[in-house]
Amino acid sequence: MQGEKITKNKEGLIVPNRPMIGLIEGDGIGPEVSRAMRLVVDAAVKKAYKGKREIMWDSLLAGEAAFRRTGDYLPAETIEKIKGNVVSIKGPLTTPVGGGFKSLNVTMRQELDLFACFRPVKYINGVPSPMKKPELVDAVVFRENIEDVYAGIEWKAGSEDAKRAIEFFNSKMGTNIAHEAAIGVKPMSSFNSKRLVREAIKYAIRKQRKSVTLVHKGNIMKYTEGAFREWGYEVAREEFPDETITEAEILKGADSSGKIIIKDRIADSMFQQVLLRPDEYDVIACPNLNGDYLSDALTAQTGGLGMAPGANINFDTGIALFETTHGTAPKYAGLDKSNPGSMILSACLMLEYIGWEEAGEMILRALEKAIMEKTVTYDLARLMEGAKEVGCSGFAERIIANL
Secondary structure, X not given: OOOEOOEEEOOEEEOOXXXXXXXXXXXXXXXXXXXXXHHHHHHHHHHHOOOOOOOEXXXXXXXXXXXXXXXXXXXXXXXXXHHHHOEEEEOOOOOOOOOOOOOHHHHXXXXXXXXXXXXXXXXXXXXXXXXXXXXXXXXXXXXXXXOHHHHOOEEOOOOHHHHHHHHHHHHXXXXXXXXXXXXXXXXXXXXXXXXXXXXXXXXXXXXXXOXXXXXXXXXXXXXXXXXXXXXXXXXXXXXXXXXXXXXXXXXXXXXXXXXXXXXXXXXXXXXXXXXXXXXXXXXXXXXXXXXXXXXXXXXXXXXXXXXXXXXXXXXXXXXXXXXXXOOOOHHHOOOOOOOOHHHHHHHHHHHHHOOOHHHXXXXXXXXXXXXXXXXXXXXXXXXXXXXXXXXXXXXXHHHHHHX
């Protein structure tokens, strides 16, 4: 059966009963966790909507499979199909450290202008955690996806480009950079910072959250991260004056009833805060690198990357790419051993995004029940007394049985 295209108008997404959704299986364990996700999602959608709705999966090429078939790790056709489908989901893709090709994840975010990395982090009952009270963690990270050091503007130490850049900075800008240094540039603009914070505040209002915290290192990087902080407050003050209030205004005696509290924290301090007082933080808006670190630090408290969902979204165009937050784990590839939780939970975010919340909530309850029953994959089983270890496919089967 042929799927229909998802479209977007000013009110939001228009989702047909049989939407075409892109699927990039990914590298390493990607095909296994993608297969498990697909089985779970198809079963939940069928049960939730009595067969009246169905996802039509559009298989897309990226990563090692794409290179084997086309000689290109990210074919232009894949980018165009992601745009055309509007909503897609992907498994993990190989990212080389040091040399090699540019990160495919970063490339897709930039090519598609997916400016917000959306990472909700909430404890699921029964998941082993190193924390005494992991249930206090319930935060949503909005990470700017396009700029900062992830813009990829850098030159190798000793290269002619690096030498030219160093010569310019030392001679024209009064710096004293070592001649053998590698060079990177950290661009941050008001446009990209503001649209990220804008969506974080809109989300907080829509979901009736309590606060939005701007996380930055503005005490040191005053004109980049410090500017992110100022631009964030500017968005709140100018665009949401009736819905938001700052901590400073509250200290002066202003009434915060019914308003979203806008606050900011320096990045290194924030890492302590989310460990010591995680319940004080709700929606978090960060520049790119801070958001990368912080979302993983929060996730570590709630079971690790194997249980962490994520998405990259352009809220203006509606284009969204949901994804696993872990790597390809090549040594486990083909062993039917890995935890598909991240992929399945990302699919739950996807179902919520397209307005099929009933199916997503059904999956969440079934997954939580499987964990409470201690029928889990090896990464969780080794931390749980009396657990029954199952493979990737076995975990999916258990979730389906619990629907």
